[in-house]
Amino acid sequence: MNDFITYLVSGVAIGCAFALIGSGFVVVHRVTRVVNFTQGTLAVFGGLIASTLLKGALPHGIAEIVAVLSAGVIGLIFGFIATGKRGTPPLISLLITLGLSTLSAAFFILFWGQNPISPPGIGGATDVLGARIETQRLLVVVVTVIAFVVLSLFFDRSYVGKGLTAAASNPRAARLVGINVRWMGFLSFGIAGVLGGLAGVLIAPTNAVSFASDLPLALGGFAAAVFGGLVSVWRTLLGGIVLGVVGQLVAGYLSGSYQTEVALLMMLAIMIVRYKSLSAEEAK
Amino acid sequence: MLTVTSLSRAFGGVYATKDVSVTVPEGELRGVIGPNGAGKSTLFNLIGGHLRANAGSIEFGGARVDRLPVHRRARLGIAIVFQGARLFPEMSVLENVMVGANAATRAGAVAAALRLPSQRNEERGIRQRAFAALGRVGLAAWAERDAEALPLGQQRRLQVARALMGEPRLLLLDEPASGLRAAEREDLSELITELHREGMTIMLIEHDVSMVMRLADKITVLDLGEVIAEGTPAEIRRNQRVIDAYLGGEAAHADAE
Structure with missing residues (x-):
């Protein structure tokens, strides 16, 4: 029973990271129609930058915030490279993000080496229904929920958020009312960077990250995003959590090496079942 | 001009x-x-x-x-109202018109980006102006409906209201x-x-x-x-x-x- 709760909570925590990464996919895809394959890379950036800053004696909190914002800036730059040239088709932009993510892996090895790195988290453990759970994992869940609330308030209430929603809804009409749709695209990459960075910073203390983490993180995030039809942020959260929990249960009771396969299977199943609604979304 | x-x-x-x-x-x-x-x-x-x-x-x-x-x-x-509707289908009629206020921010995107959501007064002002614009084109009663649900003629009037929000x-x-x-x-x-x-x-x-x-x-x-x-x-x-x-x-x- 204790084992089960441990798997459950750590699954929810990893699922939250998938959801943050997945919502990055959603935000960029809605505004630019590009599937941003640097999404996992941005999470790795977040985790690794945080580890370096913490070693450089920045206090907890500040280091993590700086790391998240740095990931946001890197996301912005990636967005500019991938979609900056006017009229670049989404498929070409996708290939550019794929290239950027490969380049970044080389960059990670150059600066941080090949070994997985785990920056210190908040440490300690908390009792949850009799099971000892690392407090960091609970922090992941709390911060993710806050991030999702802020994200949806941002889209519904803020001036820029409404501009992003308008640009996503109908780019031609958005231009008519004076919205710079290209800038909104860059901005969406920046937001994706912040979301990815946040995921990396939160997850790295319990699940060490390295240059090779970008693919499993991106896959998990993408599966969560597909669960949300690549449009719904809240369904992405649900998808991430389902995926995280199933993955942890499989890892706990069967074998740890099946996690990525579980994500892939889930993604394939959803894509085949929901194929029609996904392609309808594409057609718009 | x-x-x-x-x-x-x-x-x-x-x-x-x-x-x-x-x-x-x-x-x-x-x-x-x-x-x-x-x-x-x-x-x-x-x-x-x-x-x-x-x-x-x-x-x-x-x-x-x-x-x-x-x-x-x-x-x-410069505001254009096209024959074909160019609306935001997922938004309500009122929201469609409110988005039109973007064009009135002549200061540009940076100034607009710096505006905080906490500026409720401005938001309320935009909402009131959007209602007024809808009233002018005779769509006030439709404010809360989905823009997509409007007949074509009214979608065009909605575009006029949206254009007016931009103070063209x-x-x-x-x-x-x-x-x-x-x-x-x-x-x-x-x-x-x-x-x-x-x-x-x-x-x-x-x-x-x-x-x-x-x-x-x-x-x-x-x-x-x-x-x-x-x-x-x-x-x-x-x-x-x-x-x-x-x-x-x-x-x-x-x-x-």
Whole structure:
């Protein structure tokens, strides 16, 4: 029973990271129609930058915030490279993000080496229904929920958020009312960077990250995003959590090496079942 | 206000507009008429930035705008209402109109980005203005509905309301009356007259020639992409070239109906 709760909570925590990464996919895809394959890379950036800053004696909190914002800036730059040239088709932009993510892996090895790195988290453990759970994992869940609330308030209430929603809804009409749709695209990459960075910073203390983490993180995030039809942020959260929990249960009771396969299977199943609604979304 | 000089645009060797020059002074209501394919909509698309000219220039408020993208021209105060609806389908009617306030932030994107959501007063102001704009076009009762659910004629009125939110200095109306019933046409004419009286510069493309004759200060007549006449409604009515190219045919057509 204790084992089960441990798997459950750590699954929810990893699922939250998938959801943050997945919502990055959603935000960029809605505004630019590009599937941003640097999404996992941005999470790795977040985790690794945080580890370096913490070693450089920045206090907890500040280091993590700086790391998240740095990931946001890197996301912005990636967005500019991938979609900056006017009229670049989404498929070409996708290939550019794929290239950027490969380049970044080389960059990670150059600066941080090949070994997985785990920056210190908040440490300690908390009792949850009799099971000892690392407090960091609970922090992941709390911060993710806050991030999702802020994200949806941002889209519904803020001036820029409404501009992003308008640009996503109908780019031609958005231009008519004076919205710079290209800038909104860059901005969406920046937001994706912040979301990815946040995921990396939160997850790295319990699940060490390295240059090779970008693919499993991106896959998990993408599966969560597909669960949300690549449009719904809240369904992405649900998808991430389902995926995280199933993955942890499989890892706990069967074998740890099946996690990525579980994500892939889930993604394939959803894509085949929901194929029609996904392609309808594409057609718009 | 608007000076179009020798504007040309060709599609695959065929000129949609050829050497078109039009000057619209501030506060004027300019009618633009001509048979199908005369290049009226192309002219509007060029002014709004949806198409790039092959040659010629467009000056607006004393500055060249012909190289600016659509959203920059919108911020300068050029608003277009297209025949086809260009709405945000997932938003309510009111939200669609509120988004129109973007064009009024002439300070540009950076200033807009720095505005915080906490500025509730501004939000409330925009909401009130959006309601007022909907009232002007007679859609106040529809404010909370989905924009997609509106019939086409009302979607166009919604576009007018959205354009008004941007406080445009030049309003381009591309056949706003097409597909409307007689009573709706009357309301629309009244709205256009009212905006004109308030000093807005307006260009109006309309198939309903009698409506244009009634509303416009001056009329520009296009045929096969070229300006064939320009003058007051009375002058246009008497112009032989116009009668031959267009009005004659139209009158005969009207008789046949």
